[in-house]
Amino acid sequence: MSEKNKNSWNEGAAAYSAFLHSENFMKNIIQEPAKAFHSTTWEMIHKFVPDMKGKKICVPSSGDNHAVFAFAMLGAEVTSCDISENQLANAERVAKKYGWEKSITFICQDTMKLDGLPENSFDFVYTSNGVHVWIDDLPGMYRNIYRIMKHGGTYIMYEIHPFHRPFDEALKVVKPYDMTGPFESESEITFAWRVMDLMNAILDAGLSIKHMEEMFAEKDYNWPFWISYADIAKGVTATKEEVDHMHDWRNNPMAALPNWISVAAKK
Template sequence: MFKQNKIIDDWNNCSDEWFSNTKFDELFSALDKDPYKDFPQTMAAMIKEYYPDLKGKNVCVPSCGDNTAVFSFCALGAKVTATDISYKQIENARKIAEKMSFNVNYHVCDSMKLNELSDNIYDLVYTSNGVHVWINDLNAMYSNIDRILKKDGKYMLFDTHPFGRPFDSKKVDKGIFEIFKPYEEVGSFGEVPNFHWRIQDYVNALIKSGFVISRMEEFHSVIDDIPACNYLSEESDINHDNFNWHSNRYAALPQCLGLCSHKV
């Protein structure tokens, strides 16, 4: 039996601290200057290519987490719906949205079901980094994303590149490259269960769910993305040498994956 309640409890328990540590003042200041600032540059380019004007478009952000992507879409003029399985994440996000006078339609629901959302109403669905590790059934999530999208609507995902998953991340931070599992082993891992999906898992599940893949990007983190995409980081904590593969061999691998697919 999949321990989904463990995930819910874990996020409910850490939500207050997570939101209190996120530098929303800096985020909103950055968004005033550039509403795409919270997206990695590669994903911002993808969004601009397919949606040069998001004003009035219906956008859904499942597993909305810290809501930085949600607030970015609000800054771009979209009509945003945000969902999360954690009621505390929704509660904390709603407080900030109300403070900023953002009109976000929030729902507490499972991204693999999206049972609070109606069919055929969204122009764009977007999932951000860190969503897929909590999903145990990609086909279910993608099928329901397909269901809520309008015909020709797009689903874009941004997440950690699977090539980094076999390495022990705690040791990588210390410059030690130790593989703790084969690439093909997807999990679940840990007491709070998480999954390490491969590129083929994303692609095959999207195709099975009826999507046509329009574009794929494998890309590196860049220095300009960092405070923009991680408001938990202090500028002083950023080691610029980590972005140079000559000094950090791990940086030779792509760190991020972006996919755009559309409903037919």
């Protein structure tokens, strides 16, 4: 499973980077690192890790590395782990462009294993949105997150809310909530974990949950939540009025559900 997904991400890394590492995206993060996070998740991070300076932070499944860049700008020593060598190479290129390379270590590693990362070594571990859909071994992922964290360390996750997984982009129900996968296409294998799957994996690993938030999508007129990444990359846009329309649950039933979930836990 991991090998198939790795190949898919390697093949799509160039287009992904061209979009998410563009000046349009990067300038906002550079001006204000908190922009790399949902505002509620950022409040949680600031509460549990108020001072990043000198902290050792690991970001498994680092993807676009926006969080990695933000942590580096805030003074942390960051380890960015991802299964895709091409994703990491693109992120390293961006880090060198902006002078962050001394603060970031890039390691090609599976989040479910985190081989080579020493135990009890990180003050903070963070996973961003879109991680869990690729994970076939949730217990393994969280056992290794627990293993690499220092005693007293913090874990925070930010993720698409599992309530969205039964629906497609046309708001049609395509599966029961408790059908978790695997779902295999020609290029990838994904999962649709439930809230209970995430919580039980975190708790069974030995982490203590301290806080949880269920959040609605923030209005983003440049990247509306209900327009897919693929469509935006093709140039699809929406007017301010159209975005406002999307965020009104009376027009868009999905707006009545929380879009995101964020959890803070301690070792």
